[in-house]
Amino acid sequence: MSRAIASPEAMDFESPGRRDYFVKVEHTTIWAHHLIPVTVIVGPGAKPGRGLVAIGSTHGDEMEGPVAVKHLLREIRTEDVLGRILLIPVLNVMAFRANRRESPDDGVNLNRAFPGDAKGSVTYRLADFVTRFVFPQVHVVLDIHAGGEVARFPETANVHWMKDPAQRRAMEETARGFGTKFIMVYQNQTAGLLTGLAEDLGKISVGTEMGWGRAVQARGVAMSRQGVLNAAVRHGLLRGEARDAMTPPSEQVMVDTSDPASNFLAPCDAVFEPTVGLGEKVARGQRVAWLHDYNRIDEAPLELTAPHEGYIICQAWNSRVIQGQVITQIGKPLEWTR
Ligand SMILES: [Zn+2]
Incomplete structure (x- = not known):
């Protein structure tokens, strides 16, 4: 497989088939570009603005997302894709390379930088790329996090509490597809979140915590992979049936940590x-x-x-x-x- 190096403007989100890109985000100090791996798979039923994006490594030291989405690059067959699926195994390539939560280039936490700024430092430029080029293509946003070196979580799929009951229900159901025991409703005070912007745009927006300690944990990888596949099937973007949950639905618990x-x-x-x-x-x-x-x-x-x-x-x-x-x-x- 060869990846085409492309500017964001040159990406094709419409034609049926699969494209594997390295998307260029310009380096702010040297004459170079950061290359973001983005795979676009478009099926025959793709509709404008409808699709799913699965994102790993919004934080560079959280590994289950990058591993699960990297597996999915090889597992999702183009002929099974009905709508539009975007896979970004490593979004924050600068932080990932450094094995750090935030980018070493500017010290900015990508998950506080949304909606971003095309003229800002590199992390703001990366957020701006997602906001202006990725979000308009999709209505389901899955941002796969883990605790890094900061905190431990039991595997959780996370949502904010939405006023609109239809959006709230869709987010809960999509979150439950990860098969985690806990679905967590978390506080919505933090500015600049990727998932926060996505849900403000009316999208079905789910985050996760799938492990900790900069490790790769088997359950977290399995749940991340399953959550993406189940979401794609549930939202009519991928042929097949929702897979068995690792936690039976009757044992799933929704918890509120927003207080x-x-x-x-x-x-x-x-x-x-x-x-x-x-x-x-x-x-x-x-x-x-x-x-x-x-x-x-x-x-x-x-x-x-x-x-x-x-x-x-x-x-x-x-x-x-x-x-x-x-x-x-x-x-x-x-x-x-x-
Ligand atoms: Zn994170």
Whole structure:
């Protein structure tokens, strides 16, 4: 397979068939381009503005997405594609090469840079490419993240709570297709998110957390792959049937972590000692962690207790946590949208 090096303007999103591109995003310091791998597969039933994009490596040190989408490059057969499918195994190539969350070129977190800026630093230019060239082609946006070196999550598929019940239901159903136990409704205060812009544009927008620690974890890869395939089938873009979920639908749980009370911030630099397991159900008042301040080694550790019943959805990965860091989240069980 040979990849054509193309400017964003030269990409063909309409003709039936498959194109594998390296899309050029200009380097801001030297005479060079960053080359973003983008595969476009168009089937006979493709409609304008309708399609799916699966994205890996919005953050450069989260590996399940890049691995799953790279497998899909070889697994999705063009003859099975009915609509439009875009596969971007590594979006943030600068951060990926550096094995870092953010791009070393400008220190910017791509998932805070949307909608981007064509005249900004390279990460803003990359966001601008997605906003102006990718988003207009699709109505389903899957952004596959993991915890990197920041946090551990049980595998989750994530949505924001949408006012429009039809969009909310479609996002929940698409999220459930990943086969994770937890579907997480997360806070919508952070500016510049890829998924946040996509849903503001009315798209079915799902993020994930599929592992942590810069590792490649088998369940996270399998769920990422399944989530993309199920979404493509569900939305009429790929022939076939939705695959068996790794977690039976009856065992899936929707949890809400959007309440600030569900998120513990470290009050000081400390060593974080979780006392319950990831994904575990906890009762109100149950101890979930100790925080040890080694500048006050003879003082008792600070006890963190659950403010409400729920599930442990996030824990800091490194034991060393900094003042103000989100160190654990307790998801409140939530009803599915009917
Ligand atoms: Zn991420």
